[in-house]
Amino acid sequence: MPSSPLSRPEPFSVFTTPAFWDDPHISAQMLALHLDPDAVPASRPHAVIDRSVAWLVDVLDLHPGSRVLDLGCGPGLYACRLARQGIAVTGLDVSRRSIAHARSVADAEGLPAEFRRADYLQDDLGHGYDAAIFVYEDFCVLSPDQRAGLLRRTRAALNEGGAVVMDVTAAPRFDHEHPGVVREHDLMGGFWAPSPYVGTHETWTYPELRLVLDRYTIDTGTEVRQFCNWLHCLTPAEVTAELVAAGLTEPELFGDITGAPFDPTGPTFAVISRTAPS
Secondary structure (H helix, E strand, O other), X not given: OOOOOOOOOOOOOOOOHHHHHHOHHHHHHHHHHXXXXXXXXXXXXXXXXXXXXXXXXXXXXXXXXXXXXXXXXXXXXXXXXXXXXXXXEEEEEOOHHHHHHHHHHHHHHOOOEEEEEOXXXXXXXXXXXXXXXXXXXXXXXXXXXXXXXXHHHHHHHEEEEEEEEEEEEEHHHHHHOOOEEEEEEOHHHHOOOOOOOEEEXXXXXXXXXXXXXXXXXXXXXOOEEEEEEEEEOEXXXXXXXXXXXXXXXXXXXXXXXXXXXOOOOOOEEEEEEEEOOO
16 A cells, blocks of 8 residues: 655655556656657756767777676667677666667667566676666665665676676755655646546655655556655765675766766766676
8 A cells, every 4th residue: 555645654665666667657758758869857868878878888998799788778778879889788677668669679770789678686687798887876766775786796797807887876966855745636747647647746855864755646536556766865985885895896986977077066976896806
């Protein structure tokens, strides 16, 4: 049963991310946003993705035949761009709709890319990768325990010397988050369900953890559903500790996934960490 609106849950006590991404109605809205070259709610603008892929190829020394794991690949925006350069990519995502789109693009272009519907927190990741990418700050929607498990499993999937690259929501971002409640008919213009419905959006903050929860309660009149989107705003020291605990090296720091210089006041940062010697 959904929690009662206005009752603050314990940190990370509810995890609805797979249900959000694989919901038939929501996933259609998200795919449209992914494919809009200028939209930002689902992915980076496509011009930024182009720059990110160029940087990844250069900084990781990727070449035809290199193997890359794309965790949470969505509709293949990064994976297909990498595969067009002859890089063999395995993309994993929980969204049936996104995986179907990614496969259709790869098949139409004959790309060296494999896409599997999978929950990267528990399903097999494969092995023998030269690099793993985890983009759009998805690391920060996970609990500390989920992050630890994923990092350990990703490290095991990499070749010796293989790299993990991810972007992270930075601690300064928390200062711009504030509690609040919004209740509207067809909240967000029909994003959450076919009209009509009533949507309640609660924002909760946990200052002691630099944690934010956006909870959406969607009442269609015949069904009530709830989606909890967590955002953990982290410091480089916190991320470094988690990487090292998983058997990875202290990371190089960047401002974002395009390789911009690290800015300690910025809302995001990116890391490159490699497998540590056993």
